[in-house]
Amino acid sequence: MDQLQQFVRKGKLYTYILLVLANALLICVWWISSELCGWSLTVTLLLLAVAAFVLPLFVVRIVSTIFIQPLKFVWQAVLYIAPETTSVAAPEIHNVRYAQELVTNLVNHIYRLADVATEVASHTTDEAASLEHNFIANNIPLPLVVLSKDETILFANEALLEYVEAKREDAFGQSVYSRLDLAFESNDTLDTWLKEAKEKHVTATRTWERVRLTLPGEGQPKTKLLDLVAYYNKENPAGYETMLILFDHTKSYSQDDQAISFVALAVHELRTPLTMLRGYIEAIEEDLNGKISNELSGFLQKTQAAAGQLATFVNNILNVARVEDDQMVLNLQEEKWQDVLPATIEELKIRAEVRGITIKASVEKDLPNVGLDQVCMYEVMSNLIDNAIKYSGDAKEVIITSKLSKEGLVETTIQDKGVGIPESAIPYIFDKFYRDHHNRAQIGGTGLGLFLCKTFIKAHGGNIWVHSKEGEGSTFGFTLVPYKDLAEELKTDNNESITTNAHGWIKNHSLYRR
Amino acid sequence: MEESASQKNGKKILCIEDELFIGELYSRALQKAGYEVTVELDGQKGLELAQTNRFDIILLDLMIPTITGIDVLRQLRDPAKTPKLKAKIIITTNLEQRDEIKADIESQADGYIVKANITPRELVEFLGSID
Numbered sequence: 001m002d003q004l005q006q007f008v009r010k011g012k013l014y015t016y017i018l019l020v021l022a023n024a025l026l027i028c029v030w031w032i033s034s035e036l037c038g039w040s041l042t043v044t045l046l047l048l049a050v051a052a053f054v055l056p057l058f059v060v061r062i063v064s065t066i067f068i069q070p071l072k073f074v075w076q077a078v079l080y081i082a083p084e085t086t087s088v089a090a091p092e093i094h095n096v097r098y099a100q101e102l103v104t105n106l107v108n109h110i111y112r113l114a115d116v117a118t119e120v121a122s123h124t125t126d127e128a129a130s131l132e133h134n135f136i137a138n139n140i141p142l143p144l145v146v147l148s149k150d151e152t153i154l155f156a157n158e159a160l161l162e163y164v165e166a167k168r169e170d171a172f173g174q175s176v177y178s179r180l181d182l183a184f185e186s187n188d189t190l191d192t193w194l195k196e197a198k199e200k201h202v203t204a205t206r207t208w209e210r211v212r213l214t215l216p217g218e219g220q221p222k223t224k225l226l227d228l229v230a231y232y233n234k235e236n237p238a239g240y241e242t243m244l245i246l247f248d249h250t251k252s253y254s255q256d257d258q259a260i261s262f263v264a265l266a267v268h269e270l271r272t273p274l275t276m277l278r279g280y281i282e283a284i285e286e287d288l289n290g291k292i293s294n295e296l297s298g299f300l301q302k303t304q305a306a307a308g309q310l311a312t313f314v315n316n317i318l319n320v321a322r323v324e325d326d327q328m329v330l331n332l333q334e335e336k337w338q339d340v341l342p343a344t345i346e347e348l349k350i351r352a353e354v355r356g357i358t359i360k361a362s363v364e365k366d367l368p369n370v371g372l373d374q375v376c377m378y379e380v381m382s383n384l385i386d387n388a389i390k391y392s393g394d395a396k397e398v399i400i401t402s403k404l405s406k407e408g409l410v411e412t413t414i415q416d417k418g419v420g421i422p423e424s425a426i427p428y429i430f431d432k433f434y435r436d437h438h439n440r441a442q443i444g445g446t447g448l449g450l451f452l453c454k455t456f457i458k459a460h461g462g463n464i465w466v467h468s469k470e471g472e473g474s475t476f477g478f479t480l481v482p483y484k485d486l487a488e489e490l491k492t493d494n495n496e497s498i499t500t501n502a503h504g505w506i507k508n509h510s511l512y513r514r
Numbered sequence: 515m516e517e518s519a520s521q522k523n524g525k526k527i528l529c530i531e532d533e534l535f536i537g538e539l540y541s542r543a544l545q546k547a548g549y550e551v552t553v554e555l556d557g558q559k560g561l562e563l564a565q566t567n568r569f570d571i572i573l574l575d576l577m578i579p580t581i582t583g584i585d586v587l588r589q590l591r592d593p594a595k596t597p598k599l600k601a602k603i604i605i606t607t608n609l610e611q612r613d614e615i616k617a618d619i620e621s622q623a624d625g626y627i628v629k630a631n632i633t634p635r636e637l638v639e640f641l642g643s644i645d
Contacts (some may be wrong), residue, residue: 271629279539283539
């Protein structure tokens, strides 16, 4: 900066001197013309005018040379190193007359910058062109692949080649889609994402889980399960547009696979009664040419029962999904429990009867009317009765009792005399997907039924519990709230119905009505 | 079919199936086709039966009490635990599996049947076809 200040100061001084000299020359012209030569005023003025026009020309020329020439050299140096201008020659520094030191310095700086830029560029291009020489890329224990703009493999590290069991020459230059047979869980795949990224983004990243990679090969195809991370950068030098990193999870994901998924269980449960239905219907068809025997009418009953089970289970699946999505809305109507309960038991008793189990029900008369959603309460009873039948073991009796509790609630219990529940399992029995490990081996089921019972009873404002002893049986109980108490509690404006969802009360409102 | 229904074909089938009704349906249909059928509800007992008796065909459910069908299958295919097993093992299940596991089970079994997809009569036909 000192040099620049010096240069500017010098420039100013020269300019000042030049202007003073120019003025002195004008005075000289006037003096010579009028005093020395005695020319007329007209001639003198004419001479002065000529001098006034000519002298500044010199001044401007000299001043501009002082200031412009160094700039010109610097400019030439910049152009010389600029990549897009190839025809500009290097400035010849020794020709610099003004501010030589400053210009030489500046030009040298520019050249140094150019060198650095070239060095950086050479690093990027050279090493990008041969990433295999890059220590990190090849030694990082993660399979990594770099794609060009047309989605061919520009580079794949050693870890990737090993992972996909490919040789360099088989992978490099190949389309990523032909080389890596990737299957995604949804339609949102690598190619659709890349297409979108190319259209809309400069950079983008994306992760997919549980991607399945199938390796080509003879015999049984090998598959791997992995998480895939993609990084896209439109402006990456040398066309290295997309990078993919593969995180292998084959082991853990296969273990998950072995743990039966919810859907698998659901399908299994749907298929079991379906299998029976098909079997019995076939049995009836086969023997239809004979008379309907007791056995066959029994089969018909069983078919009915199986259809009922299937319906309950399908409802359970649907209801769990609805509860989870917060879509479950209950419409509590004022009902007589002493009418609803026996009717429900009547519908469900066939399931017990086909297993040789009798349901004994006793409902106290004069129970207060309760607020309930009939559809949901049918599911509750159906699940609790199915449960009692399932866990009855050799016992042949299920006892259902309904009475008014001390707290003024309508209390219903379903008692079996079967296998019972271990004490350790009782706190979790209403949890979703919970099934006692001990019983798991012996009794089919998915652990949805009791979860739904609890959800529905809670949504009715009631409570659900279980008393059980291993080997002696279990008693499930729940309470329903008298309708007038519900209505009062909610201070609802109309007494026709109360609406609630699975997670709590909603004030009665037409929006929430089903 | 009807004429030959009660004629014994001399073949013995072990049906390891914990769902009573399915066991009933299968044994009814198979007995009509002339098979001698033993239905066993329990995995461990089924395994022991298979190891100590000579069956021609074993129908094996996967979701069964005490030990799973997959464990029964492994032990039946292990020559150290079950030497000289003559029976053909047919998996009969309604459990949906991931492909890899299914492939693994299928590679060890002589047949793999989704129960809901076939009727007992079709099962009989299938067993006749694999002989």
